[in-house]
Amino acid sequence: MIIRLKDIEKKYDNVQAVKPIDVTIEDTFVTILGQSGCGKTTLLKMLAGLTEPTSGEILFDDQTIFSKSQKINVKPNKREIAMVFQDFGLWPHMTVFENVAFGLRGKLSKTERADVVRDALLKVKLEAKASMKPGELSGGQQQRVALARAIAVNPNLILFDEALSALDAILREQMREEILTIVQSIGSQAIFVTHDQTEAMAMSDSMIVMDTGDVVQTGSPEEIYYSPANPFVANFIGKTNWIEDNERMIRPENVHLYPQKNTTCRSGVIKKSMYAGDRYVIFAETNGQLWKFYDNHPHQQGTNIKLYVQENNIHSLTKQEA
Template sequence: MKIHLKGVEKKYGNVQAVKPIDLTIEDRFVTILGQSGCGKTTLLKMLAGLTEPTAGEIYFDDTQIFSQSQKVNVKPNRREIAMVFQDFGLWPHMTVFDNVAFGLRGKVSKSERTEIVHDALKKVKLEQKAKMKPGELSGGQQQRVALARAIAVNPKLILFDEALSALDAILREEMREEILTIVQSIGSKAIFVTHDQTEAMAMSDSIIVMNSGEVVQTGTPEEIYHSPNNSFVANFIGKTNWLEEQERMIRPEHVHLYPQANTTTRSAVVRKCMYEGDRYLIFVETNGLLWKFYDHHPHMQGERIKLYIEENTIHSLQKQEA
């Protein structure tokens, strides 16, 4: 499914939650990334039909599902989508089986429904929990039930709204892998909303970065990381060292303690050292700026060192914007 937005925006009174957007979404797994309040969930809900845009048009493939000017607004249950919410959205009085079967009521026979639900629960490894209530499950298991409910209706598009934010770090990593595997196996497209850069970088075929209601950059994770459009994207995605000319930056992994090919040198003083498990993150002051780089050994505060930076990895925001 190809999704096309033409001039889509959302206003709440005088507040512009989402500024006019022209965007085409074609990749299998796409993440909308941004800080809280940037408009990413509002954009997702407009795609789902849960929030009506103030203006613009939305197309799923060649089918117009919304147009303010032509008074078209296809209902959510006719958009062939499913949604997985941050709070799971499960019915506490229903069994796991009935929660997963909920979206199939009136669409398939009882025997077909049973087969589809068991298949969905098998995909999320919960076939043994079918008779339990959501309250008897862990957070990770509840998230799997929500995912099973989404895939049971065989959607063309699954929308995830901060779907992993309620889980602890280990469960989040496990669920990232499971979601990717399941989405790939059923052939659906997925749009995943998050404020977590690690999730976005690890899961996405492409990323849509939003700030203050605007789409500020789209691209693959590699493009977003190595060639940010502006200072917001550079600072929001990963760690950044700014050169004296604020339009130029370099990532910490391209700063070394030993000469490399095509490197220049600069003196620095160590200000702080943080252990990250497999390496240390070293904070240094150089030419009045605070920089960061990685090393496998700690450094003492106040230590004077020489840094070698790879010239060809310095990214110029000014040149790209020009």
């Protein structure tokens, strides 16, 4: 499905939560990434029909879902969308089976509902928990119930609103893989809202980066990481080394300790080393800038060092703080 947002915006009195934006979404798994308050959840809710845009149009393929000028606003339950929330949104008095079946009421017979629910629970590996209440489950299991409920209605599009933020780090990583696998297996599209850049980079076919209500860049994770459109994107996604006031930047992994082909050399002084599990992040002051690079061992504070960079790894843009 091709999703088109045409001049979509949202105002609350004098506050502009989402500025007029034009975005086309075609990929299977798309992430909307930005800091808290940037408008990403508001954008997601406009897609879902839970928040009415102030102006603009939303199209799913050739069908107009919303148009302010044409006075079209398709109801949420008619958009063939499912949504997974940060707080899971489960009914505590219902069993896992009943929670997953809830959205199927009035659509399928009792026997058909049972078959669909069992299949959904099988996909999320919770078939053995069908008779339990949400309060008896772990956070990860509750998240799986919410996902099963979403896929049970066979949506064309699943919207995830900070769906993993309530989970611990290890569980989040496991759920990322499971969500990707399940979305691919059912043939749906997914739009995933997050403020976590690692999550976005790992999961996305393409990304939409937002800042203060505006879409500042779209593209694949690789395009956005290596060719950020502006300083906000460069600082927000990944680690960045700025080259004095020349309005250029380079990523830490492209800083070397030994000469490479077509490299230039910079002198620096080690300030500190931070252990990051599989490597160390080393901070060095060079020409008045605090740079970061990676190594397999720590470096002694105060040590003089030579750093080498290749010109083709330097990206030019205007410097400002994120």
